[in-house]
Amino acid sequence: MKVNFYDSVEDKFLKFAVIIAKYNGKYVFCKHKERDTYEVPGGHREIGESIEETAKRELKEETGAIDFTIKPICVYSVTGKTRVNESGEESYGGLYFAEIKTFEQELHSEMEKIIFVDEMPDKLTYPEIQPKLMEEAKKRNIL
Numbered sequence: 001m002k003v004n005f006y007d008s009v010e011d012k013f014l015k016f017a018v019i020i021a022k023y024n025g026k027y028v029f030c031k032h033k034e035r036d037t038y039e040v041p042g043g044h045r046e047i048g049e050s051i052e053e054t055a056k057r058e059l060k061e062e063t064g065a066i067d068f069t070i071k072p073i074c075v076y077s078v079t080g081k082t083r084v085n086e087s088g089e090e091s092y093g094g095l096y097f098a099e100i101k102t103f104e105q106e107l108h109s110e111m112e113k114i115i116f117v118d119e120m121p122d123k124l125t126y127p128e129i130q131p132k133l134m135e136e137a138k139k140r141n142i143l
Contacts, residue, residue, distance in 0.1 A: 001080035001128040005136050009075050009092050016093035017055035018042030019070065020137050021063065023100040026116035030062050032125070033112040039125035040133070042093070051094040059096075062111050064104035073097050073142050078129060095133055097142045 019041045021028040029038040041062040045054040052072070059065050073095040081088040107113070115121070124130050137143045 001078065001082070003129055003132045004077045004079070004090075005095075006075040006077070006092075009077075011051065013092045014045065014051040014075065014094050015091050016042060016044045017051055017058055017096060018076075018093055018133060019055050019059045019096045019098050020073070020134065020143065021059060021065070021068075021098040021100055022143075023103075023116055026118060027120070028063055028100060029115050029117060029121055030111045031113050031115065033110055035125060037123045037125040038115065038121040040130060052096075055094060055096040055098075059098055059100075061109045062107075063100065063114050064107050064109075065098070065100045065102075066104055067101040068098045069101075070096050070098040073137050073140060076133065076136065082126070082129075095137070097137060 021041060030041055031038050041059050043058040045051060055070055075092055076095050077090045077092045079090040085091050120134060
């Protein structure tokens with residue numbers, strides 16, 4: 001599994017958005033109903049959506065965030081087979097940072113719950129990718 005970072009790539013190559021989010025100074029992680037692991041919010045781009053619209057939609061859907069600020073960090077790519085990339089070819093996504101101010105009362109998605117933590121949980125859905133995203137955001141003085 002190889003993860004690369006770019007300042008930008010052509011928009012047509014961006015297939016997904018991932019959002020490192022904080023709430024009251026703590027990281028926000030999601031737990032999917034069908035997994036025992038945690039992940040940052042994110043997901044695939046829908047037809048006709050800008051990659052920023054994808055990031056906003058996924059943040060709302062997966063965390064219930066209703067009042068937040070969001071900004072791009074960079075583009076990243078993953079080369080190698082993953083749960084969502086069976087071909088293993090290089091796939092690109094937008095990496096974002098969000099500061100969440102308020103949430104809906106309940107989650108209305110595939111997520112069972114969200115947690116607020118100072119450090120990444122031990123049980124990550126994508127342990128070969130998520131730590132690298134956090135490191136890159138720190139290198140770019142975002143976190």
